[in-house]
Amino acid sequence: MEPASVLAVCCVHQLLGDQGNVGVTAIDKRASEGPVKVHKLGVHGDIQANRVHHGGEDQAIYAYSQSDADFWAGTLGRELPPGIFGENLRVSGIEPTNAVIGERWQVGADVVLEVTSPRVPCATFQRRMKEPQWVKRFTEEGRVGAYLRVIRTGTIQAGDYIHQTFVPRHGVTIGRWFSAPDAEAVEALRDAEADGEIRLQEEYHTRFEALMRRLGE
Template identity: 60%
Template sequence: MKTPSILAVCRVQQLLPDTGAVGVTAIDKRPVEGPVRVRRLGLHGDVQADRANHGGENKAVYAYSEDDAGLWAGVLGREIPPGYFGENLRVAGYTASKAVIGERWRFPGGTVLEVTMPRVPCATFARRVGEDGWVRRFRDSGLSGAYLRVITPGDLEAGEPFSVEHVPDHGVRVGEWLADPTRERAEALLDAEAEGSIRLAAEIRPYIERTLAGE
């Protein structure tokens, strides 16, 4: 088994015009050289244009896996380079979409990140990719990548390995939650929080409530 590692650290290259309500998007992330400081709200030098739906403590860092990007490259017939999906971290040797909500990733300098929820595709993302039905296709694929909160600030750099620790017992993975948010999974998340093994992000609660309501 390969050791999980950071393939690229990405932050916004430039704000691009967008036809959405905000008028611009910061989805254009590109790899950067050297160590990058990560704090409570994300990478130093990175921004989010639509702060009502992106960023914040519970979505401070977005990680996507090289293996999932490779699957999309095959389906779409084009390269999916690091940062193209708006991710901050392109990781290798580990599938972020299979991360368990609440698990923690530890990096060499002591930085610790915690998985909070899947990336929920939006219209801006669909315009970026330019594929018909992209929101549904991405959601149904379960290849969501993972949002993470910063537990311990520090530096992140391409080439660094990381370890996965504190994997909660509830077993709900970000990709399967996005693709198939069942009542059983919703209840497992709430039970795990009640037991103190995870801290649910406020942004995932509406999805849990709608699932339990049968919507």
């Protein structure tokens, strides 16, 4: 099994005009050269144009796996370089979609990241990819990648190894929560947070209530 590692650290290359409410998007991210500093709000040199739906400490960094990128490259019939999905980290040997919510990664010598939530595709992402019905296709496939919060700052670069230092016992993965959330997952996440094992974003509690109403429980 190949060791988990960072293939590329990506930052915004340029702001692009966009049809959305903000008028610009920072989704054009490309691989950086050499070491990149990581602070509480993400990688140095990166920004989010729409701060309502992106960024903040709970979504400081977005990670996407090379294996998922390879799947889409084969499906779409074109190369998909690091950053094309708007990701900050293109990783190998570890699957962000399969990560357990709240698990922690040490990246390189000193950076520690915590898995928080799945990426929810939007119209800006579809315009970026220039693929028909991209949001629907990306959602149905469920290869969404994961957002992470920064627990310990430092410096990272391509080639750094990634070590899982903590995996919560509740077992609910990013992919399960995105594609097939149910009452059992809600209960497991609520209990894990109540026990102090994980710290959930406020959006989870809103989703819990909506999901349980829909399930009639």
